[in-house]
Amino acid sequence: MLHTEIDVNTALVLTSEDGAEHGEQSDAKTFASSVNIDTLNMVGLSFRHAPIEIRERLAFDAQSLPQVLTSLVNTPHIGEAVLVNTCNRVELYVQGKSSETLQFIESIFARQWHAANESSAPANTSKDELPWLAEALVKRQGIDALKHLMTVASSLDSQIVGEPQVLGQVKDAYLSACAAGSAGALMHYAFQQALKVAKRVRTNTAIAEHAVTLGFAAKELADRIFGPTKKLHAIVLGTGDMAESCVKHLLKKGHTLSVVSRSKTRAEAFSKVLDAEALSLEHLAAALPKADLVIASTTTAKPILTEAHLKAAMKKRRHSPTLYIDLGVPRNIEPLSQAIEGAYLYNVDDLHGIVRQNTKHREHEADIARQIIDEEIVSLSSKIEEQRATKLIVELKMRAEHLVSQELKKAKILLAQHGELNEIALHHMLLSLSNKLLHQPIIQMKNLAQKGPAASQELELAAQLFGLNK
Amino acid sequence: MIDWMTVLSLSALIAYAAATLAFVWFASLARPLSKFVAYGLLFAAVTFHVATVAFGLIFGTSTLGALPDTALSISLLFALIFSGLCWRFNLAGLGFILAPLAALGLTSQWMSPAHEFHTTPLVDTVWLGMHIAVAVLGDALLLLLGLMAFAFLLQDRFLRQKKMGGLFAKLPPLTELDRLALLLLITTFVFSTAGMLTGSVLAYQYWGQEWYTDPRQILSISLWFGISLLLYGRLLAGFRGRRAAWCTLAVACVSLCGLTLLPTISSTKHQGGYVAH
Numbered sequence: 175m176l177h178t179e180i181d182v183n184t185a186l187v188l189t190s191e192d193g194a195e196h197g198e199q200s201d202a203k204t205f206a207s208s209v210n211i212d213t214l215n216m217v218g219l220s221f222r223h224a225p226i227e228i229r230e231r232l233a234f235d236a237q238s239l240p241q242v243l244t245s246l247v248n249t250p251h252i253g254e255a256v257l258v259n260t261c262n263r264v265e266l267y268v269q270g271k272s273s274e275t276l277q278f279i280e281s282i283f284a285r286q287w288h289a290a291n292e293s294s295a296p297a298n299t300s301k302d303e304l305p306w307l308a309e310a311l312v313k314r315q316g317i318d319a320l321k322h323l324m325t326v327a328s329s330l331d332s333q334i335v336g337e338p339q340v341l342g343q344v345k346d347a348y349l350s351a352c353a354a355g356s357a358g359a360l361m362h363y364a365f366q367q368a369l370k371v372a373k374r375v376r377t378n379t380a381i382a383e384h385a386v387t388l389g390f391a392a393k394e395l396a397d398r399i400f401g402p403t404k405k406l407h408a409i410v411l412g413t414g415d416m417a418e419s420c421v422k423h424l425l426k427k428g429h430t431l432s433v434v435s436r437s438k439t440r441a442e443a444f445s446k447v448l449d450a451e452a453l454s455l456e457h458l459a460a461a462l463p464k465a466d467l468v469i470a471s472t473t474t475a476k477p478i479l480t481e482a483h484l485k486a487a488m489k490k491r492r493h494s495p496t497l498y499i500d501l502g503v504p505r506n507i508e509p510l511s512q513a514i515e516g517a518y519l520y521n522v523d524d525l526h527g528i529v530r531q532n533t534k535h536r537e538h539e540a541d542i543a544r545q546i547i548d549e550e551i552v553s554l555s556s557k558i559e560e561q562r563a564t565k566l567i568v569e570l571k572m573r574a575e576h577l578v579s580q581e582l583k584k585a586k587i588l589l590a591q592h593g594e595l596n597e598i599a600l601h602h603m604l605l606s607l608s609n610k611l612l613h614q615p616i617i618q619m620k621n622l623a624q625k626g627p628a629a630s631q632e633l634e635l636a637a638q639l640f641g642l643n644k
Numbered sequence: 645m646i647d648w649m650t651v652l653s654l655s656a657l658i659a660y661a662a663a664t665l666a667f668v669w670f671a672s673l674a675r676p677l678s679k680f681v682a683y684g685l686l687f688a689a690v691t692f693h694v695a696t697v698a699f700g701l702i703f704g705t706s707t708l709g710a711l712p713d714t715a716l717s718i719s720l721l722f723a724l725i726f727s728g729l730c731w732r733f734n735l736a737g738l739g740f741i742l743a744p745l746a747a748l749g750l751t752s753q754w755m756s757p758a759h760e761f762h763t764t765p766l767v768d769t770v771w772l773g774m775h776i777a778v779a780v781l782g783d784a785l786l787l788l789l790g791l792m793a794f795a796f797l798l799q800d801r802f803l804r805q806k807k808m809g810g811l812f813a814k815l816p817p818l819t820e821l822d823r824l825a826l827l828l829l830i831t832t833f834v835f836s837t838a839g840m841l842t843g844s845v846l847a848y849q850y851w852g853q854e855w856y857t858d859p860r861q862i863l864s865i866s867l868w869f870g871i872s873l874l875l876y877g878r879l880l881a882g883f884r885g886r887r888a889a890w891c892t893l894a895v896a897c898v899s900l901c902g903l904t905l906l907p908t909i910s911s912t913k914h915q916g917g918y919v920a921h
Contacts, residue, residue, distance in 0.1 A: 380673060384674075397817060398803065398818065399818045400818075401819060401820045402817075495818050524806045527806060528808060
């Protein structure tokens with residue numbers, strides 16, 4: 175069993191029950207020194223590039239996931255692997271540098287496609303057999319792949335921007351890979367950075383605030399009237415899809431529900447789905463005073479609930495607040511009813527109006543979230559470049575030391591032969607050392623010079639590197 | 645020499661102003677971080693406010709019961725009770741109204757003209773201390789009750805207009821405001837009854853039979869009747885919603901106006917709590 179916690183530096187620490195730690199614990203700098211972000215690859219597709227018919231065939235089921243991940247990392251092309259499998263996307267994050275890695279992943283998706291279609295996938299199935307798949311698959315590499323992962327974890331690449339589930343799904347994908355042993359230093363680094371950024375986005379923006387669907391808009395209204403914790407009794411008038419969708423968003427544990435329909439059979443069938451009490455239309459007036467929430471979504475020429483019905487119900491409730499949501503067109507509840515004390519009536523246009531206001535708000539917050547991701551990417555890129563520069567400096571120093579030791583060997587031989595080093599020999603030795611040190615830069619500069627004016631920038635850089643033209 | 649009372653008051657005032665801005669930030673942009681910043685600043689403001697009142701009482705620069713100091717104490721209790729309620733109820737959406745009101749109470753010490761108040765041996769008793777304590781607490785609770793009623797009316801208005809409310813989008817839920825208002829109404833009734841009874845006994849002892857003709861006593865009794873009627877209506881007659889909120893707001897406003905204006909417009913013997921000579 176794995177537990178997760180985010181520490182101060184928001185590096186995700188995974189500990190098993192025996193206390194053993196999976197993954198890195200230290201801050202981002204430690205990770206950066208041990209990973210090469212250029213080897214991070216993402217191949218997959220999302221709702222943007224493939225319809226649900228394709229996504230559902232390419233999805234990996236949870237039970238076979240550990241096996242899939244283990245078999246992936248046992249291949250020569252892939253060092254580490256994490257599979258992010260949600261209703262909106264199937265994305266495989268792998269560590270591998272060779273061009274075969276991408277081809278290999280494409281072949282895995284092709285095999286998955288064949289397996290889903292219940293046709294026997296030949297052992298050497300490749301992308302060539304499914305050219306449309308190769309085109310549909312999105313590929314990202316290096317820092318772009320990391321940026322994409324951050325965007326996904328921050329819920330900016332979701333069908334409903336800001337939906338909270340995706341962060342948990344990304345975290346679960348990472349944990350599954352840790353449990354399967356397919357996540358190494360690179361995946362720890364990439365996913366912990368992505369989760370850290372997603373958390374920063376959640377904390378610093380209101381991206382998850384404000385409902386952007388009809389169901390959630392109704393829930394937001396209910397929360398503004400009753401609060402998120404009050405146990406409510408709801409009545410649903412009608413058995414349509416809209417009513418069902420709305421009820422599923424609104425009702426939580428502890429809420430009770432009555433379903434009212436003209437047809438008792440339909441009311442009973444609907445109430446079974448929602449674990450509710452079925453009522454016939456004749457009992458509606460009697461049941462109304464007990465309801466905190468009424469959702470009306472039935473087809474009717476005239477309003478079923480009149481002002482008189484609501485007045486009587488509200489009087490019996492002693493004007494305790496009641497939310498009436500009328501999703502019907504023509505309307506199911508008489509519009510005059512909204513003047514009654516304690517009754518809050520919303521029709522489908524009102525809900526759409528709220529959704530429009532909230533969508534604008536979320537778009538604004540999404541822009542801020544993108545800025546946060548860009549900031550993080552710039553900061554990480556500069557850290558990675560710093561690491562690269564450090565590596566280069568170390569290599570350069572080692573090379574110089576190697577050349578020095580070579581020349582020293584020669585000098586020792588001369589010293590052994592002649593008993594002393596004269597000025598000419600010393601000059602020759604130092605000249606040879608400087609020639610060797612400058613050999614590669616001079617060759618590269620000559621090659622660059624052959625390119626003509628196109629190489630002027632590189633030559634300028636070389637001049638800067640050696641402190642020339644000051 | 646440093647005037648510590650002024651330093652503490654100014655610190656509290658700055659913290660209240662910063663808390664107001666942070667609550668506006670929370671209400672308008674709903675950043676999760678803003679809520680913690682706002683509560684932190686409110687806590688700092690209340691701490692400085694407590695220090696101001698405590699300093700005044702310990703070093704004798706405040707006269708307990710004098711109008712400016714009463715306002716200082718009421719605003720402190722107002723902020724303290726609100727902060728306490730925030731632990732149980734989600735009231736952050738009201739912070740940007742509360743913080744400036746508490747700051748206003750704090751500034752009353754500079755706005756009111758300086759009066760010299762003297763205590764007489766008769767009223768300088770524990771009984772008087774009790775009267776002041778319960779009366780001040782009752783006033784603070786009534787003001788907070790008024791704030792809840794105001795918030796209820798705003799929330800109701802936005803819900804009826806089908807607007808999300810902009811700056812007021814983070815107001816507490818309607819039923820929560822209603823429940824809180826009832827809770828505050830009951831406690832206000834308890835403290836105002838205690839305040840009125842202790843005050844009446846003192847006034848009878850000091851002024852004799854004429855105590856009931858004093859404008860402040862008449863106002864107090866009227867307000868107490870108003871609060872009692874509201875409580876009766878809420879508990880037994882199903883009086884709630886907008887009408888109840890308007891009535892509550894009216895009682896709170898009359899109380900606030902009475903407290904601040906009565907000593908200047910009438911010849912009441914009761915000026916904040918002590919007799920002015």
